[in-house]
Amino acid sequence: MANQEKDPMIDMYVHETFQLIEQLEKIIIDSEKSKNVEAAINEIFRIMHTIKGNSMMMKYDNISELAHVTEDLFDYLRTKQPQNINYSNITNVVLDSVDFFKDEVTKIQNEQPSSNKADDLIEVIVDLLESLKFMETPVLEEEKSVENQTKDIKVPPREMLDNFFYVKIDFEDECQMENIRSYSIVHNLDEFGCEIYHFPKDLEDMDEGLDTIKTQGFQLALNSLQNKKELECYFERVSFLEGLEIKEITQQEYESFGVSFNKHISEKDITDEKMPVGNLESPEEKASIEKTEERLNNEKDENTIEDNKKAVVEQAQVKQQKYINVNVEKLDMLMNLVGELVVSEAMVTQNPELKKLSIPSIEKSAAQMRKIINEVQDTVMEIRMVPLAMTFQRMNRIVRDMSVKTNKEVDLVLIGQETEVDKNIIEHIADPLMHLIRNAIDHGLETPEERKKVGKPEKGIVTLEAKNTGGDVWIVVKDDGRGLDRDKIINKADKQGLLKKPIEDYSDKEVYGLIFEAGLSTKEAVTNFSGRGVGMDAVVKELEKIGGIAVVESEKEKGTSVTLRIPLTLAIINGMVMNVGDNKFTLPITTIRESFKAKKKDIVIDTDKNEMILVRGECYSVIRIHERYGLKTDIVDLEEGIMVMLENEDHKACLFVDQLIGEYQVVVKSFSKYIQKIQGISGCAHLGDGGICLILDPPGIIT
Amino acid sequence: MKEKEITPINSYDHNQQDAIDEEAQKNLTFTIGEEAYGIQIHNITQIIGIQNITFIPNQPSYVKGVINLRGQIIPVMEVRTKFDKPVIEYDDRTCIIVVNKDDIYVGLIVDRVSEVLNIKESEIASTPTFNDKVKIQYISGIAHVNENVIILLEIDKLLENE
Numbered sequence: 042m043a044n045q046e047k048d049p050m051i052d053m054y055v056h057e058t059f060q061l062i063e064q065l066e067k068i069i070i071d072s073e074k075s076k077n078v079e080a081a082i083n084e085i086f087r088i089m090h091t092i093k094g095n096s097m098m099m100k101y102d103n104i105s106e107l108a109h110v111t112e113d114l115f116d117y118l119r120t121k122q123p124q125n126i127n128y129s130n131i132t133n134v135v136l137d138s139v140d141f142f143k144d145e146v147t148k149i150q151n152e153q154p155s156s157n158k159a160d161d162l163i164e165v166i167v168d169l170l171e172s173l174k175f176m177e178t179p180v181l182e183e184e185k186s187v188e189n190q191t192k193d194i195k196v197p198p199r200e201m202l203d204n205f206f207y208v209k210i211d212f213e214d215e216c217q218m219e220n221i222r223s224y225s226i227v228h229n230l231d232e233f234g235c236e237i238y239h240f241p242k243d244l245e246d247m248d249e250g251l252d253t254i255k256t257q258g259f260q261l262a263l264n265s266l267q268n269k270k271e272l273e274c275y276f277e278r279v280s281f282l283e284g285l286e287i288k289e290i291t292q293q294e295y296e297s298f299g300v301s302f303n304k305h306i307s308e309k310d311i312t313d314e315k316m317p318v319g320n321l322e323s324p325e326e327k328a329s330i331e332k333t334e335e336r337l338n339n340e341k342d343e344n345t346i347e348d349n350k351k352a353v354v355e356q357a358q359v360k361q362q363k364y365i366n367v368n369v370e371k372l373d374m375l376m377n378l379v380g381e382l383v384v385s386e387a388m389v390t391q392n393p394e395l396k397k398l399s400i401p402s403i404e405k406s407a408a409q410m411r412k413i414i415n416e417v418q419d420t421v422m423e424i425r426m427v428p429l430a431m432t433f434q435r436m437n438r439i440v441r442d443m444s445v446k447t448n449k450e451v452d453l454v455l456i457g458q459e460t461e462v463d464k465n466i467i468e469h470i471a472d473p474l475m476h477l478i479r480n481a482i483d484h485g486l487e488t489p490e491e492r493k494k495v496g497k498p499e500k501g502i503v504t505l506e507a508k509n510t511g512g513d514v515w516i517v518v519k520d521d522g523r524g525l526d527r528d529k530i531i532n533k534a535d536k537q538g539l540l541k542k543p544i545e546d547y548s549d550k551e552v553y554g555l556i557f558e559a560g561l562s563t564k565e566a567v568t569n570f571s572g573r574g575v576g577m578d579a580v581v582k583e584l585e586k587i588g589g590i591a592v593v594e595s596e597k598e599k600g601t602s603v604t605l606r607i608p609l610t611l612a613i614i615n616g617m618v619m620n621v622g623d624n625k626f627t628l629p630i631t632t633i634r635e636s637f638k639a640k641k642k643d644i645v646i647d648t649d650k651n652e653m654i655l656v657r658g659e660c661y662s663v664i665r666i667h668e669r670y671g672l673k674t675d676i677v678d679l680e681e682g683i684m685v686m687l688e689n690e691d692h693k694a695c696l697f698v699d700q701l702i703g704e705y706q707v708v709v710k711s712f713s714k715y716i717q718k719i720q721g722i723s724g725c726a727h728l729g730d731g732g733i734c735l736i737l738d739p740p741g742i743i744t
Numbered sequence: 745m746k747e748k749e750i751t752p753i754n755s756y757d758h759n760q761q762d763a764i765d766e767e768a769q770k771n772l773t774f775t776i777g778e779e780a781y782g783i784q785i786h787n788i789t790q791i792i793g794i795q796n797i798t799f800i801p802n803q804p805s806y807v808k809g810v811i812n813l814r815g816q817i818i819p820v821m822e823v824r825t826k827f828d829k830p831v832i833e834y835d836d837r838t839c840i841i842v843v844n845k846d847d848i849y850v851g852l853i854v855d856r857v858s859e860v861l862n863i864k865e866s867e868i869a870s871t872p873t874f875n876d877k878v879k880i881q882y883i884s885g886i887a888h889v890n891e892n893v894i895i896l897l898e899i900d901k902l903l904e905n906e
Contacts, residue, residue: 381815624799670801712800715819715850716810717905719802725810725817733798733812 054099055150056366061088062142063431069135070437078128079118085135086115092142094225104145107159110166111138117170126173129445134166136438204268205295208261208276211284212254223259226276238262238298258284262298369464372425379414379421380708384727386414387705426461429507429516432471433458436478436505443482450489450500451482460507462514466607469587470516473580477518477603478503480577485522485601495598497521519602525595527552534558553593557581588723590740614709616726618702618734619685621666622674625734626698627707627726632739634686634693636701639679654684654695661686664742665697669721674699689739696742709736768864771887773894774841774854776824781854782861782887782894783902787843791857794838804905811840811851818842820851826902827882845899852902861894863887868896 065088072081093108114131117123141159148155212222227239240260241253263272269287276285290298389395390407433455444451462470486492486501493499504519527549534540534555540547557577581591589607616627617636643655644663652663663684667674676682676699684695707726723738771782772791797809797820806825810817820840825831832855840851868885884898 377815672799672801710817712810713817713819713850714848715821715903715905716800716807717803719800722801725798727812727815727817732796733810733817735798735800 050099051149054095055146058092058095058104058142058146061092062139062146063434064088066136066139066438067434069132069139070441073128073132073441074437078132079122082115082118086112086119089115091225098224101145101149101155103155103158104142107138107141107163107166110163110170111135114166114170114173117173123173123176126176130169134162134169136442137162138166204264205290205292206261206263206269206272207286207288207290207294207298208263208272209258209284209286210261210276211258213283223254226259227261237264238295240301260298262290262295264292264295367424372421372464376421376425377708379418380727382414383418383706384708386411422463425464427464427467428459428461429467430458432467432474433505433507435471436474439475439478440482440503443479447483448488449482449486451486452500452502453478454502454504456504456506457508460509460514462607466514466587466589469583470589470605470607473583473591473605474505474516474518476577476580477605478505481518481520481522481601481603485520485524487523491523514607516605516607517602518605519600521600524597524599525553525556525593525601526597530555550592550594553595556593557591588738614707614726614736616705616707616736617685618705618707618728619683619698620700620702621670621698622672624670624672625702625728625732626666627705627734627736628685628687628696628739629736630704632687632689634688636683636685639682639684639697641680644679652679654679656686656695661693661695663695663697667697667699669742670719676700687739687742689743692743694743696737707734707736768862771861771863771894771896772841773858773861774839775856775858776827776854777829780858780892780894781823782863782896783841783843783899784896785860787845787899789842789844789849792840792842792851793836794834794840794853808853813842813851816849818849818851820853821903822853823902824853824855843899843903845903848903850903861889863889863894863896 065085068081068084068088069078072078089108089112093105093112096102096105096108111134114134118126118131138159141162145155210223210226223239227237238261269289273285273287276287390411395403436455437453440451440453443449481503482501486503487495487497489499492501502521504517506515506517506519508515508517531540531544531547531552534552535544537558539555539558557580584591584605584607587607589605592604592606593601594604595601614627615630617630617633618625618627620626637656639654645653645655645660647653652665653660654663663679665677666672667677679697682697682699683701684697685701686693686695705728707728709724709726711724721738721741722735723741724736725733726736728734770785772785772788773780773782775781792813795811795813797811799809800807800819803809806821806823808820808822808825810819812818834853837856838853839857840853841857842849842851867889868887870885882897882901883895885896887894887896
């Protein structure tokens, strides 16, 4: 069945499973932190169960098998509540499972074949469960777990089940996979030891089941040990639930539901809510019809009279439908279209013929249109903004793993998780952050003993902070460790031949900047996580892709902080367009300090024939764009063209171009892979006249 | 590809076999100077006239720059230069063939686009060793159709940067 409607089903599955996995990871790490794993057992059990149910439905056996044994483990913990357990073992096992799920689901997402089975892990978990059981009650009446692997459900003896319920579930319109969700509900209840009749009966039949659930809701009649409260609790946790109705019924009613539900299967045509009312002989059917009518009446009531209730219900609905999942590709497309719109708007309103006419009414309408287009653009940008919270939360896991493996106690403090950045950017910062945090723990923080000696609390603190500063987002990774060792870094860099000037000439900041050079690691021994000297330059490389930079600050014995400065968005920039011969270039306006005509007396040429220019007593090097990129132009005299002073970090330089054309909003497009990387050019953009200009990249030009 | 069991001249004899539906591939043929080339049609997105090309610095000589094709920015390369042939001025028959290989779009600048030809496998001879002007590595075979010789190009190889 997975083959028929492949895409939407698998997408839903992948999406949901990822969410569950993330939730699970967070729960387990939080609970470990607060030393209260017991509290999370139920939640973990539930998530494992949902994962299992979904995976079984989709026939991803390797995932469901693993989820199954993990679920067993937690079922045991949940029901027997054994004392004196070493929870770190269990946490590790769960995290291992999480990793396995992640791998597998990623494979599914990428349509790769899933090769490996989790047999080893399953064995570990089964062993763990066995040992737990052994510890608790050496003589267990049944060797439950092993058999559970082959999945047989033990239904308690009948006479114990004495509560009967009718349950009707409505899913949200948008939730999709209703049948799978229903299946997992039934499956869950099975494990509670309930006896169930449900309608529609055949949940695996795609069309029938799905439609019926969509139109009529999912109906259950159950015979259960649990009381109404417990059931309510259970059902309320079901995701995407819109309406829930639980009624206690008598045994007769229960039986009649069983019959009528089965009957529906044979009369498949009756899919409408209104069932035939006429000639009903059997009491079973009558009961069911009465029920339906009652329900209909209820709905009618809600619709007409009970305005109060209705308002509440509606409100709830509005709240629930606030979010929708959108394919990123669609957003990208929308973004591109808006970009085109911005450009074509300029094409129309800046049309020279039209300008000559100077008609006030057109100018007025044009201004109005521009305003709207700007708003559209802003809104589209906003849609693409995603809070950093998810990425930050993921770091908890890294901190946890690292602190276990390095035997250092670490607290991760997260600040500003709500800060939003473009979706494309988020994808590029997770890895750098991971590196930085590993580095901070492995290199930055001292061991607890060392910390004690210097009078710091034994527990180290790593702070991960995000903040908005104008056009940039700053992400700061800070530790309160030993700080960077200037001498060590500079000696190492000297040995590797990375120094470009005498050691004395290096400022502290420059020295710290050296840690981003490839091949430099001051850690003597290479550990599993860091010390190879590849991490930090990888961080910078990844950041470069999104136009970000990294700055290090450090104070001896106080700690180190690395600040990542990342542009808020990549898509549209305000740029100054200038030309060199027939070629047009754009510089982001924020990097331009000033532009001016050079005077002969200010131009200095040093002994190496490098040109420099004096501006208010300061000397800046001149970069001739036409020479740099081998372009043809008639303007080669520095006095004829124009100087554009640009600033990047602490460096300033003057670009020499023919002339400035004006300030434009340009839509950034990256080059096709076919174009080889050009130092100093980060991409290109459309101009209003359909032409293309190249976007200069200040750091690339200056270096 | 079959061995050279078929001599160039007898290609016409295969007309009667058309009905048998021999494995035939559609090729777009174009010329550069006197020579005719063919590329498989399924790689081709569209054919456009010559456009304004924006120069991109620091590229191999045959990469002429980028064009703006309805909002999409597409690099263009001159097949002539790639094959080390003398440069000529573009005229109104100069065309850009936009090809798509693994979602990378590249425009090929050629002198003239000729036609779409069905070329049967039996008409294709494997790569010979003559003609040092065109580097053999780009060639997937030589086809003889209606007494014309068409050099079939391998798109993947053609798009590889040196």
